[in-house]
Amino acid sequence: MLATCVWGATFLIIHVAVQYTGPWFFVGMRFITAGLFSALLFARVLKGLTLKEIGAGVAIGVMIFFGYGLQTAGLQTLNSSTSAFISALYVPLVPLLQWVVFRKRPGLLTWIGVALAFFGLILLADPGSVGFTFGSGEIVTIISTLPIAGEIILIGWFAGKVHLGRVTVVQLLVAGLLGFLTVPIVGEQIPEFSWVWVIASVALGLASCMIQLAMNWAQKSVSPTRATIIYAGEPVWAAIIGRIAGDRLPPIAILGALFIVIGSLISELRPPKSSDASAQEKATS
Known part of the structure; x- marks a missing residue:
């Protein structure tokens, strides 16, 4: 939960930072720094x-690069709460991509x-009366959710098969390097020095x-389903922090955020299996 709170705060920090630098240079700096720390x-x-x-680190690093790179680009025009x-x-x-990749069919609650x-x-x-207000920021942020979901699936796929520490170093350095390589490709300028x-x-x-x-440490004792439910609190923390900083979502947008x-949360719930239910009935009888 503490990690989720910090995670939620990053949206506001990035939103402020990309007013002083291009998104891809910032992604490069962020993940190269993270890679060096690791x-x-x-x-x-x-x-x-x-x-x-x-190979595992490169695959996950590419997903991190696309996911958080597009998310950072979207934060140039979106406020932190909406993003x-x-x-x-x-x-x-995540369950929908698992269906496509691993043929694990989602249940009714997922749909x-x-x-x-x-x-x-x-x-x-x-x-409203003028129609939907989807701009480029909303579009690239929606697209960013695909590689972020792919990152989670890949981490689950390689878990227990590779050394966690070494793969973490590779994936972070790969994401940072790709961020820097993207700067000249998209025509982004190296920013002027700013402490921000x-x-x-x-x-x-x-x-x-x-x-x-x-x-990684916490999920040794917390199931993936329960962990994902905890992670769903990330946008709530982001909204609280964004509200303190001055973000103002209209009532209909707040309702949408609630949905x-x-x-x-519902997509991660799992109904009890019939065998489990019968076992509980025998135990109570």
């Missing part, structure tokens, strides 16, 4: 790095959750490293 933590075990771990609630769509997307989250997204666009983006990138780099380690959170 390399210091796992320096003793890096010598044992294998090709499989490099956080749209980003929460990755929660119901209900996806429908509620989609309806919430429509309301979050604040429809310097402090923000270093702080988020350290936070990204520590949050990842905290999540997204509820949809995310």
